[in-house]
Amino acid sequence: MEMMSVYSSLELDRAEGLAIDELIARSQQPIPDPDRWLEEERRPNVLITSVDAVLNWGRRSSVWPVNFGLACCAFEMIATAVSRFDIARFGMELFRASPRQADLMIVSGTLTWKMAPQLKRIYEQMPEPKWVLAMGVCAMSGGTFAGSYSVVPGVNRIVPVDVYVPGCPPRPEALLYGIGMLHQKIAKDSIAVKR
Amino acid sequence: MTTALSGQEVSRQIGERFPDAVLQSDEAAVVLRGESLLEVAQFLKATPGLEFDYLTSISGVDYLDYLEVVYHLTSMKNNHSLVLKVRCWDRDKPSLPSVVSLWRGADLQEREAYDLVGIAFSGHPNLKRILLWEGFEGHPLRRDYL
Numbered sequence: 213m214e215m216m217s218v219y220s221s222l223e224l225d226r227a228e229g230l231a232i233d234e235l236i237a238r239s240q241q242p243i244p245d246p247d248r249w250l251e252e253e254r255r256p257n258v259l260i261t262s263v264d265a266v267l268n269w270g271r272r273s274s275v276w277p278v279n280f281g282l283a284c285c286a287f288e289m290i291a292t293a294v295s296r297f298d299i300a301r302f303g304m305e306l307f308r309a310s311p312r313q314a315d316l317m318i319v320s321g322t323l324t325w326k327m328a329p330q331l332k333r334i335y336e337q338m339p340e341p342k343w344v345l346a347m348g349v350c351a352m353s354g355g356t357f358a359g360s361y362s363v364v365p366g367v368n369r370i371v372p373v374d375v376y377v378p379g380c381p382p383r384p385e386a387l388l389y390g391i392g393m394l395h396q397k398i399a400k401d402s403i404a405v406k407r
Numbered sequence: 408m409t410t411a412l413s414g415q416e417v418s419r420q421i422g423e424r425f426p427d428a429v430l431q432s433d434e435a436a437v438v439l440r441g442e443s444l445l446e447v448a449q450f451l452k453a454t455p456g457l458e459f460d461y462l463t464s465i466s467g468v469d470y471l472d473y474l475e476v477v478y479h480l481t482s483m484k485n486n487h488s489l490v491l492k493v494r495c496w497d498r499d500k501p502s503l504p505s506v507v508s509l510w511r512g513a514d515l516q517e518r519e520a521y522d523l524v525g526i527a528f529s530g531h532p533n534l535k536r537i538l539l540w541e542g543f544e545g546h547p548l549r550r551d552y553l
Contacts, residue, residue, distance in 0.1 A: 229541030
């Protein structure tokens with residue numbers, strides 16, 4: 213009987229490499245931020261606005277983030293989650309291990325091209341409505357690694373980003389401020405507007 | 408605290424057994440000929456009094472004139488350490504013998520040196536890219552990359 217190899221097969225690696233090369237070719241331009249609808253003129257409608265008010269209150273009061281720590285920013289995110297900064301004050305204490313139970317992806321850290329397909333997959337597995345927060349300059353623009361051979365110059369090449377939180381890494385206060393901005397954004401959402 | 412052995416002292420011991428193996432040595436390190444790396448490594452691992460049973464790290468370095476691989480060896484038993492260096496002058500096809508057969512921990516680190524500096528380790532059981540993806544062109548930690 214042939215011994216099973218402890219190493220991954222080269223065919224698998226080649227397929228992965230092809231998928232990454234394809235993603236790089238497709239991701240040369242940033243995806244526009246999903247915020248045009250914020251400026252749109254809205255006709256007041258009693259039914260829609262009252263439904264919106266309840267729905268948006270519910271959505272922004274319990275935004276469940278998916279666990280997506282990539283680099284050093286993840287530790288600031290963890291610090292935000294524990295008792296001193298206490299993200300639970302905003303109904304966000306449930307960091308979900310499964311994207312199917314999450315509303316918000318906090319991309320905390322440097323995204324490499326090798327990790328990019330996985331980020332895209334996790335984003336696609338999240339149910340609508342979903343939001344993305346780019347935490348730290350690496351996630352925003354590639355930061356100090358922009359132009360490097362292996363780093364994605366901003367996660368908005370891969371997924372649309374709702375809120376950008378600058379810093380290297382941002383302090384937990386900065387992340388909480390960014391989450392506050394996201395809450396304001398969700399409050400302006402409407403079922404009558406296509407996102 | 409682990410004692411760092413003198414490179415000169417160890418190179419004297421190596422020289423008694425393998426007269427042509429050592430290229431140069433100083434207090435900090437022993438520089439070996441590439442082709443004698445494997446037998447000297449075997450000697451360092453097995454000889455009583457040396458017994459380097461643990462490979463701490465492998466690093467690849469580009470000095471433009473040549474590529475160098477640095478092996479940090481430690482003996483758990485005798486609590487001492489040694490730095491081995493091996494050089495490759497052929498930039499186009501740099502090749503060195505793999506030490507995976509002696510220290511299993513060399514597996515991933517030799518792959519990293521292959522991936523980023525482009526040194527091929529002959530005899531490695533699974534020599535392919537580790538950090539970058541398959542199909543990536545070039546070796547980015549070479550100083551002439553880009």
